[in-house]
Amino acid sequence: MSRSASIVLGLRRLNRTTIAWLASWWRLAHFSILIFSLGLSPSSYNRKHRPVLAYRLVTNTAPNLVWFSVACALVSLVLIRIVVVSAQSYGLSRYALEMVVRVLVLELIPLTAALFVALRITLPDGIAFAQMRASGVLDTMQRQGKDLLRSEYFPRVMSGIFAVWMLAIVSCVTSLILAYLTIYGFTPWALQGYTRVVGQIFNPAVALILMLKVIFFSFAVALIPLASSYYQEDAQSRRSRMWAAHGLSEMLRLFTVILLIEVASLMGNYY
DSSP states (O other): OOHHHHHHHHHHHHHHHHHHHHHHHHHHHHHHHHHHHHHTOGGGGSTTTHHHHHHHHHHHHHHHHHHHHHHHHHHHHHHHHHHHHHHHHTTOGGGHHHHHIIIIIIIIHHHHHHHHHIIIIIHHHHHHHHHHHHHTHHHHHHHTTOOHIIIIIHHHHHHHHHHHHHHHHHHHHHHHHHHHHHHHOSOSTTHHHHHHHHHHHSOHHHHHHHHHHHHHHHHHHHHHHHHHHHSOOOHHHHHHTGGGTTTHHHHHHHHHHHHHHHHHHHHHHHO
């Protein structure tokens, strides 16, 4: 094969890859708009659809909330103790609480909650839908007149968003309580100083960045794994995605978006 022919083949391959990449992001944007439209529609919460939505919210959140909170509390105790002992050894005890709050509450816990929900709930749901799409089950359901977006995808997306919010909020509050008990012990007399330090950390800008980070984490975790399985793909596109091995491409895209959100939050907090 001549050099010019290999260059042409390489450019064609690059063109196909670029078009497929742009198409995947366009499908994600379109799927997100459809889901948000349903979320703003009162008909999505009527008597017909409310039981399915409530079932998904409870089953995807309650079982994971208990043991995730327990595991997060145990890890938080270890990290808090390490930070406190290290600060005392360097004569920086007055900065221990601020370090604990910034490391745990602002950074680690929201990120861990998002990754946990992705690996535990939304990525398996996306893989299951992709397999159902490949086997023709979803096409059969659509031909039977079932609204897949409203009855199947929307409850799972909403439950993923809600699960990230609940896990992050409960774990952050638990870590704040454990930080107080670890540093000051079971005494109410240090509560005034504790609330003053925490209030200085959570100024309006930091609180807004934390809230936006959790919200964008939840959107990414809930939407990205389910978006690709909603659309039909031709045989060539399906074969080209076999390397992904049941959702690895969606996992890579999800982790990339989470990393960008985390970097943006760090820049907002510390620059």
